[in-house]
Amino acid sequence: MKIHLLVLLSLWVVASLIAGCATPPAAAPAAQPTAAPAKPCTITFGAAVSLTGATAKEGEYVKNGYNMFIEDINKEGGFKVGSQKCTLVLKIYDDESNADTSAKLIEKLVTEDKVNLLLGPYGTGPVFSASAIAEKYDVPMVEPGGAGMKIFTRGFKNVWGTLPAAPNYLNSAVDMIMAKDPSAKNVALFIENDSFSQEVADGITAYLKQKGLNLVYSEQYPKGTKDVSSLATAAKAKNPDIVLGASHLADAELVVKQAKDIGLNAKAWAFSVGPSTAEFGTALGKDATYILGVTPWTPAMKFQGQDIYGTPQKFADAFKAKYGYVPSYHSASAVATMIAFQKAIEAAGSIEPKAVREQLNKLDVPTFYGQLKFSPEGIIVKPMGVVQWFDDGNMYTIWPKEVAEKDFIYPAPAWDKR
């Protein structure tokens, strides 16, 4: 029986050796990044992104964003740190869309790979985990993929995010609808049982109340549910003018499909996540028409930035040339995190964490992604734009008005009249 212990012990040693990877365990735990880079100087960024698993697609968008930016900026010599230019190196791992793995990998990046600064993963769970490790080791992290306010209300000093806060997601869409039709008062809200979606729902519920709209139906459905026809049926009985969804892509598609099945009609439809990505249109075809999505960035927005790309269109063109498809906001958000670091490092004149932190907090600079400015909690202060699907099968930016490609079509006709 106790021979198990010998086996256990040897397995432990083997496990820790394997876990420690090829390099022997670090002798000195000097995880504090160097104050000034030596010549020739490089800045090493570390990131754990979901390249496999549930959010593999978005993870890939993020990774491509990081890689393209690093390549382009290195062509110009890298970041300006004080009087010299330092090239960038990225050490990236696959966190398999798993929060625990993300934390493990970030810890490895900091303690064994000795990265200087951290870039965030994609997805609420991994961002929660990874940011906790960044805070543990006091290494600044800017993340492109977590919009939950709860990530930022932990009093952490080392985390910044480039996606606008979840509670504000649907505000622009509601504003736009109200501007178009002040008589549309009744709202039905479908809420996914998920941390991000719940925050979106809480935020929009308060906003609706503030603006004097009536929430006639509001119901939560289990995450990953297969069937929302009961909810659609109950909502239909309340005759809503507007249907809103605090959701992700799969359930947004589900709600639309089953609303059509049940005959739930509305003059306007908007979802927090789903319609802002190309897959939504591919999956739903003509049924996607008229539906609104919210997004922090599209190639059509007319930002003028003081960064390597300058305008959204230039970024989109460069991205398409390199990867063969038009970038989504995930990639833009990812690049924005690196630009945030760039500007902060330039202003600080060093990559020393304390200085970088200070500059990130003070940051206020126009970029191809819009104005890069963080709230005191660390989340970007930026309004969401609105897109709508048109019957040519494409998604167009319709809000803000200054950058609108097309006009908002309202009202959406009933399903049987299309």
Added chain:
Amino acid sequence: MSNPKPETQNQKSKMPVTRWDMLLGPRRNIVYVVVCAVALAALLFLPRMSLSGFVLTSLTTALLLAVRAQAWNFIGGYTGYAAFGNVAFYGLGAYGTAILMTKLHWPFLPAMLIGGVVATVYAVIVGLPVLRMRGQYFAIATLGVAEATRELVSSPQLSKLTAGPTGINLPFFRPEGLSGAAAAAVGSRYFYYVAVGLLVFVVLVTWLLTRSKLGYSLVAIREDEDAAKMLGINTTWAKVAAFAMSAFFTGLVGGHYAYWRTFILPEEVFNVRYTLEGILSAVLGGPGTILGPVVGGAIYDAVSTFLTFSKPFGIDLGQFHVTILGLFIVMVIIFLPRGVADFFGRHKFSLGMFLENVRQNRV
């Protein structure tokens, strides 16, 4: 239906039953104790070896897996009731700890203990009806309980207490007067030692169980529940006790996780993955033995880590990580259904043992 069960070679028999026992002779108990002490000392000494924070964290994860596997062993291994819903206790332990620390500002260790108690109470309440079922029904009923618990905890109805789907942020572990790497090192060690403590605790309790009347009752229930009842064993009480013990330790691990990770989200902390890892580790190592699950946990964690990090022949296994784990499970189940403990139980160690296992179980 009868459930033929694996032999367990260390069931209190004073007669040598395995070849190791025969090899070591009459002094074997002393040898066992010494080896135990050495292993424990090694575990306690490891952090002083200037290991990187990453290695320490990996070891902590492995330790917690071993505790979860050992906890499952009470109900699954000794009692023979394959519970598939232990993650419910994990989540409840996490939530209990989180709520006590955030709303009532309790310190960590008492909060973790009460988190475990919350899970235990829940296990008793739920166990009384659910343990009446046997075999497959029990297994899926517990799976259902886990799903239902998750839904309940994250529902709007309870969100005043649990914050619903948005989860709870716990206080951050900040040692006095330190920052950066130094603080992180203290943190890593702290959680590592707590995990070691949990492991020692659960192994001790398991050992005590095997020497107690309850332990005998459980094995009797596993071998033949009706006969056990006829012998006058209060099977209901015994089963609930095993279930409660399983819940307690799983809840403790949940509490540890909550504080260690600094946040809990219902979709993370009620993820069925935690149950399955525990069961697989226990089965891999040898259910119904004192240290089987611990060994199984070590092996499982090593394989998992290997798949995540290593690139044999330059092939990135990351995308096949879970597939390979699945294959690994299937292979183990077919060729080694009684776990690694089989190696120590048989009289003759040979490759023929694998084929023998298959022959016993095939159609």
Added chain:
Amino acid sequence: MTILLGQSLVNAILLSGMLALVALGFSIVWGVLKIINLAHGAFIMLGAYVTFTLFNLYHVDPFLTIPISMLALFLLGYLIQAYVINWVIRAPLLVTFLLTFGLDIILINLALFVWKGDVRAVGPAYAGTGLTLFRDPLTSQGIQVPYVRLAAFVISLVLAGLLYLFMSYTKLGRAIQATGQDKDAAQLTGVRVAPTYALTFAIGAALAGAAGSLISVMQPFDPNMGGGYRLRAFIIVVLGGLGSIPGVILGSVLFALVDVLVGISPLAPLKDGVAFAMLVLVLIVRPTGIAGKAFY
């Protein structure tokens, strides 16, 4: 209010047909082989992807892909049973449980590798269209009966009927029943157990494939879609009683009714929880299910 209830009733009936198909394959495997096939959800998922692939690449109408997905899953099921599961069939419950669980993982991750984790949908032009019953001339609202769901309902009943006929009136079907009732006695009468097991499992998989094909048109899916259906299958089989096709249908109807009614009530977020409470209740009060233990 009556529209609400009426629509809900229609939803429940249509849903029950589809759920019955999901549960039938699971029920047969459990009843005859005495194993709970945790990979059942993966079979459903694979059926959905077969339809998706055929629809997207070759523009085959989804309903016409049903025989193809059934055939594909039949072959897969046969191979799995003959060469993997038959090796552990006499082992204790936990072993077979974990084996099918391992298979489930492998299948899901292979699907993730081939089709990636993207959410897919099968959208023929007629999706979402339907009859409107009791149409109110003022609001032109009524009770919607979507054609796709109606067709799924009919097909499920047809397949259930075919299965019943097969099991009761063909030699193979009766051999399967016999093996389920008493394996050794069946062997004595000349039934070869291993191929019979394989055939049964294959039929179960084929039915799952058909269910998957139907589901693919009704909702978006990804490789992880099977888990929810697996759990529902279990609840329905327990509700209706293991070993009886009418029992499965009854169980589906009951489950669908509860599911839909809870869905329109304030308890909607707890839908799955209520389903499980129902399960536990049945298991305590009447473990043999509503129809009771019948022939296999």
